[in-house]
Amino acid sequence: MADDRHQTPASGPAPNTPDVVELPDVTRRDLVARLMKIGAVSLAMALAGGGAVTTLTTAIAAESTKSERKYRYGMVIDTRRCVGCEACVVACKQENKTPPGVYYTVVLENGFGERPDDRPLFLTKPCFHCEHPPCVPVCPVGATFKRKQDGIVVVDYDRCIGCRYCLVACPYQARYSDFGENYPAIEHDTPWADVPSPEYKQFRQRAEGKSPIGNARKCTFCLHLQDENGRYDQAAGRWPACAKTCTGKAIHFGDLNDPDSEVSRLLRERQAIRLKEELGTEPNVYYLV
Structure with a gap:
């Protein structure tokens, strides 16, 4: 990588x-x-x-x-608009071809507790791409790190030894271990099995004994959709799959360093919180409440 x-x-x-x-x-x-x-x-x-x-x-x-930093990518998730449909979960799995047991985003019901009006409250939870990610310093081989150009926290599959220290260190439970499981479409040698994963622009085909099997895995903000300058293009569809597919338009993605971006505007105009701020991780995912 x-x-x-x-x-x-x-x-x-x-x-x-x-x-x-x-x-x-x-x-x-x-x-x-x-x-x-x-x-x-x-x-x-x-x-x-x-x-x-x-x-x-x-x-x-x-x-x-x-x-x-050139870019500081992050998400602003509107809890009032999320309907819990999990379209983001399905889109993410299809985009990144993640196996059973590996989810780069999940949706929790009543993640913040119940609303006063008894309406369900859904919490969409990707990796938080923290400014001070606890997963990074615990890795004994330096396989997980925070990219200097855009702040996205990634995993080097060729270096990861599968020790799972990073899974334990993450306070948001946003990391998973790939145990080598496959969906039937891959196990039965269908055409879908021949489609490589675009993750990290490495286009790996899933094969027993080869990375990322055995590795730690996590959300990458679909960085493989960036252009050569590290930019996303929402109009062209080069945008994180979860945000692009959200039926309730609850997931907003963009550059937090850009004061004119949608995410920056929403943070100025609405009340937002971040999870477990007391830990000093400074997550780059915000929730509008």
């Missing part, structure tokens, strides 16, 4: 661990100005109001990384 990581031996430290950011000596006024420049308005206001510089250093580094 092509990527821009530093290649390190499997016995060495896991790649893509967060770099230590050393800030030069600056005045409080200079630091506030820098925060405003990168868009970290809330942090700037906190510092201007007397917040300690040392407690804000980590947050400043994180905000800088988001701003400097």
Whole structure:
């Protein structure tokens, strides 16, 4: 899989661990100005109001990384529009040819609890592509990492050893292990069996003893639909399968770094929450409530 990581031996430290950011000596006024420049308005206001510089250093580094990244892809899911039809689940499995037991997105009923009006509440749950993904540092061979160009968390199937540490570390249960199961259409050697999976633009055909069998697997935001510049094209149909197929128009996808994108507009106009924010993972999937 092509990527821009530093290649390190499997016995060495896991790649893509967060770099230590050393800030030069600056005045409080200079630091506030820098925060405003990168868009970290809330942090700037906190510092201007007397917040300690040392407690804000980590947050400043994180905000800088988001701003400097070319794209920051994420989802905004409208819980008022989701009807629980699971069209997203079916579309995802067909697009990525995932086997039984491997789901890149699932739909939970009453995922947030019940509504006051007794209407069911559905929760669509893909991988959250966290800014600080717990799955990355636990991988002993550096097979899972966060792409620098767009923030999508991926798995290198050729490097993964199937230890499942990442499955345990993920607080959202968004990872699965491929145990080699097949659907009848593949087992019976039908034409569907000859269609390769487009995942990671690798077009692998499923075969016993070959990756991704035995590997950890997860949602990739259908990154194989990106063009050579890393962009998606909704009008051309090159868009994550779940968002493209959602019958209730509940799943919105786009670049969170782009203030004019649909996802950015929705976050400005509507009340949104993220799951398990107290863990500091900073998921790039938001829910409108």
